[in-house]
Amino acid sequence: MPVDFGPPRVDPFEQAIELGAGRVRRLRSVPSGPAAPAPVQVRLPRQRAGNCTTAPVRRRPVRRPGVPSAAVASEVARRVSDRRPAPRLRLTRRGRALVRTVVLVALAIAAIAIAVSSRADDVTPVSSRxxxxxxxxxxxxxxxxxxxxxxxxxxxxxxxxxxxxxxxxxxxxxxxxxxxx
The missing domain is CATH 3.10.350 (Membrane-bound Lytic Murein Transglycosylase D; Chain A)
Structure with a gap:
């Protein structure tokens, strides 16, 4: 059986672009006839290190420092839209009792401080003589x-x-x- 090492055959209405790491994106144009051909996925052969006769394929686009890429911007937009409002704080019976106790202790301390300060105003100064x-x-x-x-x-x-x-x-x-x- 003969092996064909030529370029792969591609449907005239479809083109494939290799994105790297074996990922392929298919681009299809709409045919003008009544019957549209079935989509065909084409995988381009990977280049092996050392046997390259052509220039290496650049896997990542060049990025300028400080400028976010479109992928980063879309990811940030998706995260912002996925945020939910924070859930209401729920306290257990023990937690509610603790909050009540803390509030009552704070009020008691404030009342004692006010009482002591009002008594200090009523005291007549005693001479040290x-x-x-x-x-x-x-x-x-x-x-x-x-x-x-x-x-x-x-x-x-x-x-x-x-x-x-x-x-x-x-x-x-x-x-x-x-x-x-």
Missing amino acids: SMVVTEHDTLWTIAEEASPSRPRSETMAKIRELNHMPDATVHVGQRLLLPAP
Whole structure:
């Protein structure tokens, strides 16, 4: 049986282009007659290394750096169109309990912080001044020395309030806190 090593026979209405790695793309023109011939797939023979008598076939097109190819652009467009909106977050019973606990703890901390700061506003400043009662000292003389510019009765009332004294009696050796001048 004779073997034909000539070019493959091709249907006149069809052409094939080798894309590389054995892949073939068929191009068909539409015949003008009533009966169209059946499509024929033509595979071009591969060239073997070392036996080449013709120029090697370039397998990939030249790409300039920084310029995406048409295939990359179509792939990106396909991925963008395939994106779905993110699913809603679903929490288990345990997760909901944890979220509730975290929120309640945060609210409790905020309430405590507000309560402490409001109490700090109500506190009257205590003087760092103090004195020890000596012999012949009375609350009147101590008030006169503590703030000579203010009325004595006001200063005496402040001294009694700061030291939690039920009356104006003072004892020798007693340490008294004095109001700020």
